[in-house]
Amino acid sequence: MIVAALILIPFIFGLISLFASKYAKYTSLVGALAFATISLGMVYTDLSTTATLNCNVPWVPSLGISLIFNIDGINAILLLLTAVITPLIIISSFSGREYSDNANFYALISFMQCALAGVFTANDLFCFYIFWELALIPIYFICAIWGGENRIQVTFKFFIYTIFGSLFMLAGIITLYLQTPAPHSFDWNVLNTLDSVDDLTEIFIFICFSLGFAIKMPIFPLHTWQPTTYAVSPTPGTMLLSGIMLKMGIWGFIHWVLPITPQSFIAWQNIFITISVTGIVYASVIAIMQTDYKKLVAYSSIAHVGMIAAGLFTTNIEGVQGAVIQMFSHGVNVVGLFFVLEIIHRRTGTYTIAHLGGIAHKAPFLSVCFVIIMLGTVALPLTNGFVGEFLLFTSLFKYQPVLCTTAGVSVILGAVYMLRMYKSIMLGSTNDITQNFTDITFEEKVVLVPICLIIIAMGVYPNMILSISEPYSYDIVNFIKDNRTDILTYINTK
């Protein structure tokens, strides 16, 4: 029943925060910390003790809907990511800008956490869909209420775009549901073992699901909502979106697409990987000439997510494990990066890279943190980013060396745009805008120091994450492998 606690705690603290007026920030934080404590404890207990972890309660038996929530080794990592990132996001908002109407603000963050926990653990497709849509609401309000210039337009586009994907997903869900033997069921275990689906229906379901998930991640060329949304959202919103929410899409592929429509996936695998690799290079190239630092990081994030997707789609063990650890690393790094940029924005009021310079003279502590996070982002060894990229590239090389080499260009381009940004913002001489820059405060250190420590700790001892998910990643790898064998024997017998 631990999973129920993980979903309910943020919800309850969210409700409390709604009415806690100026104390909302603390109630929300307490909720997030309780969540973190439970998740940490959970990850390092035996994940096979399903009875204590999971939850399975009938909800609408006549329609085959149940409240099924499961924890396995992969979503445990995502829960852990949510657990680590959410408190940091809450604390990051304590300093700097005062959020008007902050009870609502913090309540929305807690609700967001609740929805994320639901999406990551739901094992009933109906519940999954509900939480999937639920997650959109808090983030929409966070961005639309506290966002910057053009926020209404931009968040509207974001909202419509993702809803568009969700509708396809809904169509896919209903089609899939109708394939189950009567009385129908939404249970993952039932969906997973469906045999009788004909090819055309499976492909339809596969495309519907993939569209929904690909928009959320986002995968090139469905990504154009993302840079503007990141740029306009208030930083806590950007952190939630980039740090955790986009992992919903990747998780969707891992947990729903691969197990339920494996054969369509195998048929489309080449196309998907090629598209992902194209996206990696495309986004990396675009990032080079960005003038707005938030947009630059947004494009770099598209490149990184493209890499996760490409590796995952190879469905060999290095790829799946690499995707898992990289989801965590990317979440930590991108949140750190956006917070560093937020700190710079608080003190200078500009998002334009060219207006800055020389900050390292004034803020040595900030520059050390910035460097560490940047190194994590460009995947230097002994940082968390290296392990993920190393495994993902290995998987891609195994799949197809030419694609790996193409994607590998991002190793170089990543260094180009990150160092260029760092140089323009932090190095050189100070100017009118940066000459009174002050180094980071204690509250800001509380966020950045743990992030830096995680980056290094995971880079030095990545097996602490990898060992948790390995058996579960193998399940996926073997499942796809078996299906591939089935297809081959089918073709051969024909």
Added chain:
Amino acid sequence: MTDLLWLIPLLPFIGFVINGVCYKIMPKTLAAIIASGSVAVSFIISLLLFFALKNGDIQSATSFYYNFITVGNFNVPFSLLYDQLSALMLLIVTGVGFLIHVYSAGYMHDDEGHNKFFAYLNLFVFFMLLLVLGANYVIMFIGWEGVGLCSYLLIGFWFGNDAYNDAAKKAFVMNRIGDLGFLLGIFMIIVNFGTVDYAEIFTKAKDYEIDYAGVTVLTGITLLLFVGATGKSAQIPLYTWLPDAMAGPTPVSALIHAATMVTAGIYMVARSNILYTLAPVTMGVMAVVGIATAIFAATIGLKQNDIKKVLAYSTVSQLGYMFLGLGVGTFTGAFFHVMTHAFFKALLFLGAGSVIHAMSGEQDVRNMGALSKKLPITFITFIIATIAIAGIPPFAGFFSKDEILAKAFEYSPILWGFGVLGAGFTSYYMFRLLFLTFFGSFRGTHEQEHHLHESPLTMTVPLMVLAVLSMVGGFINIPEVLGGTSWLKEFLAPVFAYSIQKSEPAHALSHDTEYMLMGISVGVSVVAIALAFIMYIVKKSVPASDSDEKGLARLLQHKYYVDELYIAIVQKPLDKLSSVFYAIVELKFIDALVNISGRGAINTSALVRKIQTGNTGFYVFAMVIGIIIIIGFTLV
């Protein structure tokens, strides 16, 4: 004994942490003592281990610490390898590293970033030791990228200056291009061997040689690894970052950009000698790239007037010789040259640093001259290093260069010819530098002249130690033809055994041939020195100002315009591509398509909304039409 191995990299790391965390409150002297002390202790341990290994008290061994990355059957252990090759590299890195730390205590004494500098320097030594000690390619890669990071941080150490920052960024990016090659090489190794462990790979590789496919795989792997080496060790086409890297403080140039980091590529190839021996095509490529770089950089060195730039191109050129050595199969010779080069090139850079220190930051040799009297120790040690690099016996450079050239002759007399030509260039530009700096008359400002002084002992003692090593360093591998025992070759034999056995020539060079080869190369050097003497001592000529150079001289002075070429064919197009992708593909196409679909939906709904007139008659009409259609369908 090898239980102590982990202490060797760890101590500098601890020094880094202490100085890094307490850099604000740490007194300068203490910071320097911690930093130098940690490297000194590492050196002592390396020395103890070395003697134990030499006397046979310990054997080469791999020490396992923990599993770094484990995925299924694939495992990257964090383990260190101590053998003859790493033993010698340890001595170079910690020994020369220690001297340069001591020197830095004097050189950086008045810099406000003093403590930060020592923290970075310690971090560098840590990564370099990891690179050398790693027992598999991934651990080596950790060190490999780590030293690149430190190089970046130290080139841009004075980050108020944008030109320096650009140099630092250039170094990092150029190295990354090479690193991609290295990474792809590692992936190819993983795919083909299922492991990254040296011992396992080399054992399996020996079974590969028989078939054609196996050779192709090995050629691919070795070429990719070599791409990595061209980045780190500044070979054509990735060498342009190294001369720019001289923006860093001079001790950094000595330690990182001359003695240790830039030789990592040679170390990597030597470590993988079994793979390379099995891939003759790669060996040929390496020899050609090496000699081309050696000549190309040496010619540029002829016309440079910045004291550090001359030394930088000289380093590129000498690294080229090392790759030539590797390419023609004398791994020992290449490694021998790594060693002697570490001594005399570190000495040259530190000497240059002493000169720059005395000249209040001046680096242009046209504004120097007649410094021999004011800086006697620097002068004498600089002469020793210059003779050593020029290959005049019995100084260190002679023996190592001769070994490479002799082997090159066996491989192809043409390579040898170019090698001797390059050696002539080397002697010329080095003596030109020596004469312009220390002889003639003083050409600087009055203020500079007034301020001239010999450097403090912390700086001159390392010079003296390195000078001794530059004189006698060659004696560890005196070839048989000169009555020696080739000690180094014997010592390294366990590491290179397979390659030596494979590449042993059908008939070795006769002693007479060897004497002749030596005679010619020494002769060419002497002639080159004489030319420099006539030009700069007898004729007392001083290089023309930059704009006065014409023709070939201008081309050389502008380094063949390679930097400009790279900007024109890589950097500018890439920036342009980025702008085009963003402005046209992204905004005008993909996003526009999204917006059009959105707009389309709104327009359609606006159209459909017009039907909602509120006119009941229309609704009834529409309903009737609908019913008719449905009935029609059911009937048909």
